[in-house]
Amino acid sequence: MKHTLSVLVENHAGVLSRISGLFARRGFNIDSLAVGTTADPAVSCVTLVVDDKQNEVEQITKQLNKLIDVIKLQDFTPEEIISRELILIKVSANDQTRSKIAELAQLAGGKIADITRNSLTVECCDTTDRLENLLELMRPYGLKRVVRTGTIALEKGSEQLTIE
Amino acid sequence: MKMTVSQAMVSCLEQEGIRQIFGYPGATICPFYDALSRSDIRHVLVRTEQNAGHAANGYARMTGKPAVCVVTSGPGATNLITGISTAYMDSIPMVIITGQVVSNLLGSDVFQEVDITGACEPFIKHSYLLKDPTQVARVFKEAFYIAGTGRPGPVLIDVPMDVQKMEVDFSYPTEVSIRSYKPSSKGHPGQIKKAAAAIAEARHPVIIAGGGVFSAGAEKELLAFSQKTRIPVVNTLMGIGAVPSDYDLRLGMIGMHGVRHANYAVHQADLLILAGSRVADRAIPSPTVLARQKKIIHMDIDPAEIGKNLGVDIPVVGDIRLMLSQLTEEIDAAVSENWQDWLEELNGVRQKVHPDYGPRDGYVNPKLLMHQLNQRADRNAIIVSDVGQNQMWSANEFAIPQGRFLTSGGMGTMGYSLPAAMGANAACPDRQTIAVCGDGSFQMCSMELATLVQHRLPVKIVVFSNNRLGMVREHQTVAYDNNLTAVFLDGSPDFAKLAAAYQIPSVRIHENSEIDNALTRLLEAEGPFLLEAMVDPLETTL
Ligand SMILES: Cc1ncc(C[n+]2csc(CCOP(=O)(O)OP(=O)(O)O)c2C)c(N)n1
Numbered sequence: 059m060k061h062t063l064s065v066l067v068e069n070h071a072g073v074l075s076r077i078s079g080l081f082a083r084r085g086f087n088i089d090s091l092a093v094g095t096t097a098d099p100a101v102s103c104v105t106l107v108v109d110d111k112q113n114e115v116e117q118i119t120k121q122l123n124k125l126i127d128v129i130k131l132q133d134f135t136p137e138e139i140i141s142r143e144l145i146l147i148k149v150s151a152n153d154q155t156r157s158k159i160a161e162l163a164q165l166a167g168g169k170i171a172d173i174t175r176n177s178l179t180v181e182c183c184d185t186t187d188r189l190e191n192l193l194e195l196m197r198p199y200g201l202k203r204v205v206r207t208g209t210i211a212l213e214k215g216s217e218q219l220t221i222e
Numbered sequence: 223m224k225m226t227v228s229q230a231m232v233s234c235l236e237q238e239g240i241r242q243i244f245g246y247p248g249a250t251i252c253p254f255y256d257a258l259s260r261s262d263i264r265h266v267l268v269r270t271e272q273n274a275g276h277a278a279n280g281y282a283r284m285t286g287k288p289a290v291c292v293v294t295s296g297p298g299a300t301n302l303i304t305g306i307s308t309a310y311m312d313s314i315p316m317v318i319i320t321g322q323v324v325s326n327l328l329g330s331d332v333f334q335e336v337d338i339t340g341a342c343e344p345f346i347k348h349s350y351l352l353k354d355p356t357q358v359a360r361v362f363k364e365a366f367y368i369a370g371t372g373r374p375g376p377v378l379i380d381v382p383m384d385v386q387k388m389e390v391d392f393s394y395p396t397e398v399s400i401r402s403y404k405p406s407s408k409g410h411p412g413q414i415k416k417a418a419a420a421i422a423e424a425r426h427p428v429i430i431a432g433g434g435v436f437s438a439g440a441e442k443e444l445l446a447f448s449q450k451t452r453i454p455v456v457n458t459l460m461g462i463g464a465v466p467s468d469y470d471l472r473l474g475m476i477g478m479h480g481v482r483h484a485n486y487a488v489h490q491a492d493l494l495i496l497a498g499s500r501v502a503d504r505a506i507p508s509p510t511v512l513a514r515q516k517k518i519i520h521m522d523i524d525p526a527e528i529g530k531n532l533g534v535d536i537p538v539v540g541d542i543r544l545m546l547s548q549l550t551e552e553i554d555a556a557v558s559e560n561w562q563d564w565l566e567e568l569n570g571v572r573q574k575v576h577p578d579y580g581p582r583d584g585y586v587n588p589k590l591l592m593h594q595l596n597q598r599a600d601r602n603a604i605i606v607s608d609v610g611q612n613q614m615w616s617a618n619e620f621a622i623p624q625g626r627f628l629t630s631g632g633m634g635t636m637g638y639s640l641p642a643a644m645g646a647n648a649a650c651p652d653r654q655t656i657a658v659c660g661d662g663s664f665q666m667c668s669m670e671l672a673t674l675v676q677h678r679l680p681v682k683i684v685v686f687s688n689n690r691l692g693m694v695r696e697h698q699t700v701a702y703d704n705n706l707t708a709v710f711l712d713g714s715p716d717f718a719k720l721a722a723a724y725q726i727p728s729v730r731i732h733e734n735s736e737i738d739n740a741l742t743r744l745l746e747a748e749g750p751f752l753l754e755a756m757v758d759p760l761e762t763t764l
Contacts, residue, residue, distance in 0.1 A: 117526065126400065
């Protein structure tokens with residue numbers, strides 16, 4: 059099962075390298091990683107998505123908690139969160155395919171962000187599953203470039219992860 | 223008070239009660255050294271930076287508090303890396319100060335610049351790059367706090383040379399509070415109850431004592447727990463001496479190089495109580511098998527160690543000194559009735575184990591030498607062993623009632639013994655301190671003979687010379703069909719002459735019959751002394 063870890067960290071230089079270094083040397087795989095500041099500028103939130111194939115999430119969270127810069131973390135299952143990821147897809151397009159692509163993209167929740175004579179750039183902000191779906195719809199037309207942000211997530215409902 | 227950052231750094235050390243530090247200077251740490259020269263703190267100049275780390279390691283293990291080493295940037299810092307990783311693997315509290323190039327040139331590969339905080343990231347508890355002079359007091363306070371609390375470990379403070387020269391308004395904080403670091407102390411009462419219940423149900427319980435017993439200063443509590451419950455105690459390499467060596471329920475070291483009755487106890491046990499032991503592969507080679515067969519109580523300060531290598535039934539997180547007292551209180555002394563047969567059985571196995579102290583043709587039997595050394599050393603002597611066969615001969619013969627046994631457990635760092643013994647002796651000048659090494663490991667640290675002389679540290683040295691990297695030789699014999707390669711130490715100097723070049727007296731022996739006299743000279747020497755014992759290259763570890 060996929061786990062989403064919300065990790066609140068001190069907003070210092072070097073914190074991200076400590077986290078990514080930990081994953082690399084202990085052989086933990088990261089599906090996605092996204093970082094940004096929170097409402098408190100001294101605190102950043104690192105959102106990590108990991109696949110718990112080897113039952114390693116418990117060890118991952120314990121090791122993360124040992125990093126002095128990690129203030130707090132929470133491990134969420136997919137049902138507990140609202141998650142979003144942003145994707146930008148540059149697809150090959152010509153006079154024959156352009157409107158077809160645009161229509162498909164829009165039906166799948168995307169927007170046209172840029173248009174040229176031989177390409178279309180589609181943007182979409184949604185769950186990872188839906189982005190995958192959009193990407194597969196675009197693939198037959200020729201993907202020129204794809205960039206994604208990594209997932210960010212919040213717990214559902216009024217509860218909130220706080221430092222105290 | 224107004225002062226420079228380097229004066230403030232020295233002040234911080236003084237406020238932390240630091241009396242001695244180990245180091246090696248260079249340009250980028252010169253402002254600090256300049257300030258240090260005006261302080262009462264004793265500086266011990268080692269002969270290579272790695273050994274500043276090992277000396278601080280030995281010092282910290284004897285005092286139980288963070289010890290300090292100081293080196294310059296670039297090669298000074300990278301030379302220290304083995305000292306840092308050695309301390310990290312054995313959870314030794316240490317504060318490391320490194321000089322760094324001037325801050326506005328950071329990142330431009332100037333002379334002697336190295337990203338030491340980055341390089342040490344995987345094997346250090348925490349590190350700081352001190353760019354803001356106003357943070358000096360906070361950073362030092364935090365560094366000592368982090369190094370010495372929770373699961374202890376090394377903490378590094380990298381200070382650019384220009385920052386050391388800046389002026390600050392200094393006052394040392396009395397309190398420290400780090401919102402992201404709150405080490406646990408007492409064990410959860412519910413878990414303690416569960417542990418007590420599991421003990422009451424057991425028939426063949428065993429305590430496995432690790433290095434954490436020393437980190438927590440829990441030797442007394444461990445003994446009290448075992449005395450009340452009559453549960454026998456085995457130890458890991460790091461846990462040697464956790465209970466006094468003349469204690470009747472002490473069975474000795476487990477693991478790959480452990481003694482038979484201790485390993486037998488672990489294998490036949492129905493309940494293992496791990497106290498400050500991280501279930502390292504050399505101590506417990508097949509944890510999954512154990513987990514299936516027995517109930518396991520794991521007491522440790524570091525929750526990440528619990529369940530990492532071994533499935534655990536009852537995890538108890540906290541300071542094991544407190545947790546052992548909680549458990550001793552919780553438990554009924556009557557439980558000891560449940561394993562009288564077990565103790566008899568273990569005693570029976572122990573009776574059948576006879577160390578081989580026999581003669582060797584033209585060589586000294588190293589086990590016999592260690593046995594006699596342990597009989598004759600002071601009751602509170604410190605043995606610091608190196609790595610290799612010499613380590614296991616030292617470990618399995620350790621029998622000094624109030625003594626300490628120091629070694630590099632997790633890293634197995636050759637060259638540890640002499641510098642760590644220097645540090646231990648600097649911390650406890652009244653305690654006899656004996657470094658034991660092989661002829662390979664001795665040559666990894668023999669430059670420190672000069673430090674012993676310069677700083678009048680009366681460390682005794684035993685070198686077992688087999689003209690081999692003995693433990694690797696043995697491994698090649700067993701696992702590579704005796705294809706011996708790169709393990710011959712031909713070309714080594716005459717150690718007696720080498721010692722003499724430092725004005726250190728020595729003796730070389732070839733026969734068991736010479737041990738007695740040689741030990742007299744070693745133990746009665748005023749200053750440092752070197753005893754070289756010639757050992758058969760085919761001598762086995764066990
Ligand atoms: C720094 C370092 N390098 C290499 C090793 C691998 N190693 C482990 S034991 C050993 C041989 C040690 O030889 P010596 O010091 O002569 O001791 P002996 O085993 O002969 O007692 C070696 C090379 C090590 N542990 N540490």
